[in-house]
Amino acid sequence: MSPAWSGHDVDTEAAAYWAKRIAAALAAAAIVQAVAAAYRSAQASGSTDQASLAAILAAQGVTTLIAAALLQQLAQVHAEGAAIGREAAEAAVTGGSVDWSDWQPGDPPADAVAGLVALEMGERAAAQAMAQSRVNALARKLAAASQNGQVDAAGIARDELSDPGDAHQVALTEIVLASSAAAIAVYQRHGVQWHRWVTERDGKVCAICRANAKAGPVRVGMPFPSGDLMPPIHPNDRCGTVPAHMPQGGSRG
Numbered sequence: 001m002s003p004a005w006s007g008h009d010v011d012t013e014a015a016a017y018w019a020k021r022i023a024a025a026l027a028a029a030a031i032v033q034a035v036a037a038a039y040r041s042a043q044a045s046g047s048t049d050q051a052s053l054a055a056i057l058a059a060q061g062v063t064t065l066i067a068a069a070l071l072q073q074l075a076q077v078h079a080e081g082a083a084i085g086r087e088a089a090e091a092a093v094t095g096g097s098v099d100w101s102d103w104q105p106g107d108p109p110a111d112a113v114a115g116l117v118a119l120e121m122g123e124r125a126a127a128q129a130m131a132q133s134r135v136n137a138l139a140r141k142l143a144a145a146s147q148n149g150q151v152d153a154a155g156i157a158r159d160e161l162s163d164p165g166d167a168h169q170v171a172l173t174e175i176v177l178a179s180s181a182a183a184i185a186v187y188q189r190h191g192v193q194w195h196r197w198v199t200e201r202d203g204k205v206c207a208i209c210r211a212n213a214k215a216g217p218v219r220v221g222m223p224f225p226s227g228d229l230m231p232p233i234h235p236n237d238r239c240g241t242v243p244a245h246m247p248q249g250g251s252r253g
C-alpha cells in the first residue's frame with residue numbers, strides 16, 4: 001500500500017488561481033499596445049506575412065515583454081507548487097496525508113523554492129521559450145486576419161494572450177514541476193531512496209504516465225521508463241511521486 005499523493009487535492013485549484021494571474025499579466029495594456037504598434041509598422045512596410053510579423057514583433061520588444069511578465073508569474077507559481085509539493089511529500093514520507101482546510105491559493109511562503117536551484121535557473125529559459133511560442137501564435141493570427149481586411153491588432157493580442165486554456169496549462173504544468181522538484185528534495189532530505197510514480201485517477205492519464213506508474217519503485221534520481229526523473233512529462237500532467245519500498249527479487253509490486 002503506497003501513501004497517497006496529497007498534491008492532487010489542490011493542484012487544479014492552485015492552477016485556476018494562477019491561470020487568471022498569468023492571463024492578466026500577459027494581456028497587460030503595455031504588451032497589447034506593443035503588439036498593436038508592431039502591427040502598424042508591419043502594415044506600413046507591407047510585411048504582414050507570418051514570418052515578417054514574428055520578426056517585427058520580436059524586434060519591437062514584444063517577446064521580451066511577454067517573457068518578463070511570464071518570468072514574474074513563474075517565480076510565484078513555482079513557489080506555490082513547491083509549497084504544495086513540500087507538504088504533500090512530508091505527509092507521504094510519514095504515510096499520512098495533508099489537511100488542506102486552511103490552505104488558500106495565492107499566498108505561497110517566500111522560502112518555498114529555496115534550494116531548488118535547477119528550478120530557479122530554468123525559469124528564465126522556460127519564460128523565453130513560452131514567450132517565443134506566444135509571439136509565433138500572435139504572428140499567425142495577425143497574418144491570417146490581415147488577409148481579411150481591417151485588423152484589430154490590439155483585440156487579437158488581448159484574446160490570444162489572455163487565452164484561459166493556455167494560461168491554465170502553463171499554471172498547472174509549472175505547479176506540478178515545482179511540486180515534484182520540492183518533493184524530491186524532501187525525499188532526499190529524509191533519506192528516501194525509492195519512490196513510485198502516482199497518476200491522478202481521473203481516466204485522463206496518458207499511456208506513458210501509466211507505464212511509469214506500472215513500473216513500480218524507482219531509485220530517487222534515476223529515470224522512470226519514460227526517461228524522466230519526475231513529473232510533469234507533458235502539458236497538464238498531474239502525476240506525482242511517493243516514497244516506496246525497495247523492490248524485492250525483481251518484484252514490481
Ligand SMILES: [Zn+2]
Nearest residue numbers: 209237238239
Ligand atoms: Zn502524468
